[in-house]
Amino acid sequence: MAKKPRRKCIHCREWFHPVRDGQVVCCYVCASAVGKEQTAKNKADAMRAEKKRQREEEKEQRARQAERRQAVKPLSYFIKQAQQAFNEFIRYRDRHMPCISCGRYHDGQYHAGHFRTTGANPELRFDEDNCHKQCSVCNNHLSGNLTAYRPALIAKIGQARFDALMGPHELPKWKRDDYIRIRGEYRAKLKALKQQEAA
Ligand SMILES: [Zn+2]
Ligand SMILES: [Zn+2]
Known part of the structure; x- marks a missing residue:
């Protein structure tokens, strides 16, 4: 059998003549040292993987908790959120106008x-x-200063829209998801209006 070409031991970096195919260490001592290194590396890898798994689990837990907190919020919370988004839009829409009732800036x-x-x-x-x-x-x-509001409102939106406003309206059966949707719609409308202004 032809002598195998010499190679460098991956541990001590000395040249040696391998006796087996795939031999990468020169001696038993180096083999055992490499084995220990490998074990330590495996342990470290396993620990890293475990830490990563823990972090992901904690993240999922936090997301579930946030969801639960949302789920137990009363309907009034979502009505308030939708109303806030709507009101903010109204104030911005009318930003260049005076008070509708007293006409003051x-x-x-x-x-x-x-x-x-x-x-x-x-x-x-x-x-x-x-x-x-x-x-x-x-x-x-x-x-609301309604006495002054009324004529100013008619002047602003016109008699037809005022009459429609004063007419009968159906009461929508808004649920939690509707208020969330309305909140989203008015946040988007406000954003679009601000972008229009900037353009
Ligand atoms: Zn060696
Ligand atoms: Zn006023």
Whole structure:
């Protein structure tokens, strides 16, 4: 049998003459050292894999917890979220306009004031004709200042739309998912409006 070409031991880097095919170490000592290194490496790999698995499990757990927290939120939470998104859109839509009721421009806080109240007319909660920028004085302290609101609203949207607003409306059977959808729609509408402004 022809002598195999010499090669370098992968452990001690000395030249040696292999006696077997695939022999990569020169002697038993190097073989055992390489074996130990391999074991240590395997252990480290296994530990890394385990840590990764743990991190992923924790992440999943957090996602499940967040989902559960959402699931136990009362319907009022989602109504409020949708109303906030709608109101923010209304305030931005009317940003260059004065208070719908008193016609004042001022630096204070503005609200989105419903003409027909959400309490008496929940079906008009998200009706854009029914809600306009209003100063906090008119909105909070004058209960909407409706006497002044009415003619200003007719002037703004026209008699036909005003009459439609005052007419009968069906009460939609909004559920949790509808409020989530409405919230999303008004966030998107506000974003589109802001982008329009920037363009
Ligand atoms: Zn060696
Ligand atoms: Zn006002």
